Amino acid sequence: MAKAPPYPLMIGPIHPALKEPTMFKFTLEGERVLDADLQPGFNHRGIEYLGMKRNPLQVLHLTERVCGICSAAHQFVFTRAVEHAAVIQPTERADYLRVLIAELERIHSHLLWAGVAGHELGFDSVLYYTWKIREDVQDILEILTGNRVNHSYYIFGGVRRDVSDEGIAKARKILQGYKKLEDTVLNIFLSDPTIAHRTRDVGTLTYDNAIKLCACGPLTRGAGVKKDVRFSWPCAAYGDMKNDFKVVIPSDYGYPNKGDIFSQVVVRLHETFEAIRMCDWVLDNLPKGPITSEPNLSALLMAKLRMAEGEAVARVEAPRGEDIHYVRLKKGKMEIDSWKVRVPTYGNIMSWITMFKDAQIADIPIIIASIDPCIGCMDRVTVVDGDSGKEKVLGMDEIKRLADRRARGWK
Amino acid sequence: MTFSTTSWVMIFLTPILAFILGHLFLGISRKFTARIHRRVGPPVMQQFIDVMKLFGKRESTTHSWVQDMGALFAVIGVIASILFIPIGGEAVLSFQGDLIVLAYLLVIAPLGMALGTGATGNPNSAIGVSRGLMLMMAYELPFAMVLVAVMLYYDTASLGDIVAAQKGAFNWAILALPLSAIAADLSLQAMLGEKPFDQPVAPSEIASGPMVEFGGKYLGMLMVWHAMSIVVEAGLFVDLFLGGGVIFPGDSVLGLIGNIIVWAILALMMWLISVSINTVFGRFKMGQSLKFYWGVPTLLALLSLSYVVISNLGVI
Numbered sequence: 001m002a003k004a005p006p007y008p009l010m011i012g013p014i015h016p017a018l019k020e021p022t023m024f025k026f027t028l029e030g031e032r033v034l035d036a037d038l039q040p041g042f043n044h045r046g047i048e049y050l051g052m053k054r055n056p057l058q059v060l061h062l063t064e065r066v067c068g069i070c071s072a073a074h075q076f077v078f079t080r081a082v083e084h085a086a087v088i089q090p091t092e093r094a095d096y097l098r099v100l101i102a103e104l105e106r107i108h109s110h111l112l113w114a115g116v117a118g119h120e121l122g123f124d125s126v127l128y129y130t131w132k133i134r135e136d137v138q139d140i141l142e143i144l145t146g147n148r149v150n151h152s153y154y155i156f157g158g159v160r161r162d163v164s165d166e167g168i169a170k171a172r173k174i175l176q177g178y179k180k181l182e183d184t185v186l187n188i189f190l191s192d193p194t195i196a197h198r199t200r201d202v203g204t205l206t207y208d209n210a211i212k213l214c215a216c217g218p219l220t221r222g223a224g225v226k227k228d229v230r231f232s233w234p235c236a237a238y239g240d241m242k243n244d245f246k247v248v249i250p251s252d253y254g255y256p257n258k259g260d261i262f263s264q265v266v267v268r269l270h271e272t273f274e275a276i277r278m279c280d281w282v283l284d285n286l287p288k289g290p291i292t293s294e295p296n297l298s299a300l301l302m303a304k305l306r307m308a309e310g311e312a313v314a315r316v317e318a319p320r321g322e323d324i325h326y327v328r329l330k331k332g333k334m335e336i337d338s339w340k341v342r343v344p345t346y347g348n349i350m351s352w353i354t355m356f357k358d359a360q361i362a363d364i365p366i367i368i369a370s371i372d373p374c375i376g377c378m379d380r381v382t383v384v385d386g387d388s389g390k391e392k393v394l395g396m397d398e399i400k401r402l403a404d405r406r407a408r409g410w411k
Numbered sequence: 412m413t414f415s416t417t418s419w420v421m422i423f424l425t426p427i428l429a430f431i432l433g434h435l436f437l438g439i440s441r442k443f444t445a446r447i448h449r450r451v452g453p454p455v456m457q458q459f460i461d462v463m464k465l466f467g468k469r470e471s472t473t474h475s476w477v478q479d480m481g482a483l484f485a486v487i488g489v490i491a492s493i494l495f496i497p498i499g500g501e502a503v504l505s506f507q508g509d510l511i512v513l514a515y516l517l518v519i520a521p522l523g524m525a526l527g528t529g530a531t532g533n534p535n536s537a538i539g540v541s542r543g544l545m546l547m548m549a550y551e552l553p554f555a556m557v558l559v560a561v562m563l564y565y566d567t568a569s570l571g572d573i574v575a576a577q578k579g580a581f582n583w584a585i586l587a588l589p590l591s592a593i594a595a596d597l598s599l600q601a602m603l604g605e606k607p608f609d610q611p612v613a614p615s616e617i618a619s620g621p622m623v624e625f626g627g628k629y630l631g632m633l634m635v636w637h638a639m640s641i642v643v644e645a646g647l648f649v650d651l652f653l654g655g656g657v658i659f660p661g662d663s664v665l666g667l668i669g670n671i672i673v674w675a676i677l678a679l680m681m682w683l684i685s686v687s688i689n690t691v692f693g694r695f696k697m698g699q700s701l702k703f704y705w706g707v708p709t710l711l712a713l714l715s716l717s718y719v720v721i722s723n724l725g726v727i
Contacts, residue, residue: 007534008534009534009535009538010534015618016614016615016618016619017615017616017618031538031696031697118693119615120615121693121694122606122607122609122613122615122692122693122694123692123693123694124448124690125447125448125690125691126693128448128449128450129448129449132449192693194607194692194693194694194695195693197695197696197699198693198694198695198696360696360697360698361538361616361617362610362613362616362694362696362697363696364616365615365616
């Protein structure tokens with residue numbers, strides 16, 4: 001019998017394996033992937049453009065909406081960028097509280113990822129288990145900030161609300177509960193034969209490729225690259241805790257630095273429990289003092305931000321990897337002059353293509369999920385002409401022109 | 412073969428019973444899985460509600476008459492198979508060699524679905540169907556050996572006779588042929604399409620595979636097929652190895668009803684065992700499934716078969 005020719009398979013823009021719209025074009029031979037191509041661009045929201053129409057205090061709340069899961073990370077890095085540009089110094093207590101919220105967010109994001117990975121492997125019991133224990137960290141976030149997802153906690157010069165002793169006691173209790181669960185969770189993921197079968201030597205990103213493709217976050221650490229902004233470029237309280245914690249790579253926990261999906265599971269789970277210890281450390285060493293250097297918001301806005309002149313880049317390790325914001329402020333201008341967001345997923349999508357090499361159809365969902373993609377953060381718009389099939393990427397002027405036309409009621 | 416009035420009544424009643432039991436089983440299993448996941452879960456009647464809703468829908472599109480016929484084919488195949496399964500010791504159709512006919516009928520329903528989905532031209536369905544056929548190749552090998560072993564052991568190819576031969580205390584085939592029973596239960600896992608062998612319908616990989624182009628009444632028909640095939644397959648195991656649930660004398664109507672209830676409870680038990688395995692496993696890859704089925708279950712079935720052959724020859 002003649003060999004069947006390779007056939008195409010589209011995954012996306014909407015597919016059960018994808019949590020957000022993006023598109024993959026695969027060329028398959030039987031169950032094996034021969035070639036893979038990626039086409040993003042289905043979820044652009046023009047959030048940077050929106051930001052440039054508003055003053056920094058308003059944009060602060062917009063930054064949270066860049067991503068649905070790492071909302072605090074984006075706010076954290078944006079406040080740092082604006083503080084650099086406008087020369088505002090946060091207080092010491094605020095620095096510690098910022099790190100506390102960022103680490104709590106890492107716990108909830110990694111647990112969420114672990115559940116999604118279980119689901120992509122067809123292991124739904126794991127999904128329900130991890131998402132159930134994730135509720136506890138959401139409770140801490142709600143106790144400390146008042147909200148589960150969009151905390152609105154960071155502000156230029158500090159944080160927006162102080163933590164009470166009662167809140168700290170509750171948080172400590174819940175963190176203690178997590179420490180008891182550590183062995184159970186690690187056992188579920190790292191000792192289970194089906195998870196090991198499905199993730200070992202699947203979707204491998206080698207050490208060289210991780211560096212060459214400028215990947216970031218737990219993806220690179222799985223390959224053994226010690227790349228973590230918290231330690232290599234410490235900000236806020238991370239500098240103070242540098243001696244007590246170190247970058248999580250699999251070889252420190254008795255696993256090879258292979259860069260396959262199993263290594264990523266190892267990195268993310270151990271990072272989760274490392275983050276729990278970091279939260280404990282912050283609560284132990286929390287300094288006394290004011291939570292913000294400029295409590296008067298109108299003074300902050302009118303005197304400091306409006307009169308600031310300068311540009312800055314800030315970076316923070318979000319749960320998915322390095323998150324970079326660039327901000328430029330002009331003197332006398334209320335709005336932000338320029339704002340650029342570079343999210344971790346944008347640095348990681350190129351790794352997909354090498355990871356899909358020699359994979360099977362069954363591996364596709366877990367490889368897609370493994371980099372923890374956040375398409376909503378990352379997307380840029382592409383317009384396809386239905387008649388000619390041509391694609392073009394729209395620039396800012398074009399989007400503006402189309403928006404103006406729409407506002408005038410044209411189509 | 413001539414039919415009495417009772418047989419005619421049974422021909423209509425048996426599929427209805429299988430329909431009700433199948434959906435009840437699915438409803439119970441959804442609740443059961445939910446409790447393991449620490450969820451509340453949908454009500455037990457949810458499956459009936461879903462199917463009724465689907466049959467109440469209008470068709471928006473159909474790809475060809477092959478797709479229409481395919482779904483029908485699957486339902487008819489499973490209705491034909493349920494008539495051969497002794498329920499409470501009494502099968503509607505029973506004759507010498509009906510187990511062999513049943514072995515063929517069991518394949519007809521999935522083939523009907525393969526036909527229907529093949530006509531839709533969706534690559535996801537095509538992958539699902541090819542995975543289903545590959546999986547069938549994997550589990551049919553040990554299962555066929557199990558059937559042969561049971562037939563040789565009881566020296567009959569009639570399912571009714573096999574059930575009748577297991578009458579009495581501790582006379583069930585699961586005690587006589589334990590290795591065959593284990594092999595059959597392992598095959599049952601793939602036959603029912605439960606994890607770790609649910610590759611043909613893997614939702615996150617190929618968007619539910621074969622079902623992807625089916626909606627409304629077509630999907631309703633496939634759901635009916637799925638529900639009834641659970642009853643057929645779990646019931647077949649009960650008839651082969653658990654004495655067909657016959658514990659009361661079947662002469663009176665009350666005794667027959669009692670036997671049917673016992674049969675249903677045993678079938679539900681087999682289904683829940685499969686569902687429990689389902690909750691503690693992820694999904695295997697195709698290669699891993701093939702390797703599994705041609706390993707341990709085939710070996711167990713082969714051992715059991717050789718035991719039966721050797722003891723029939725009178726050596727032991």
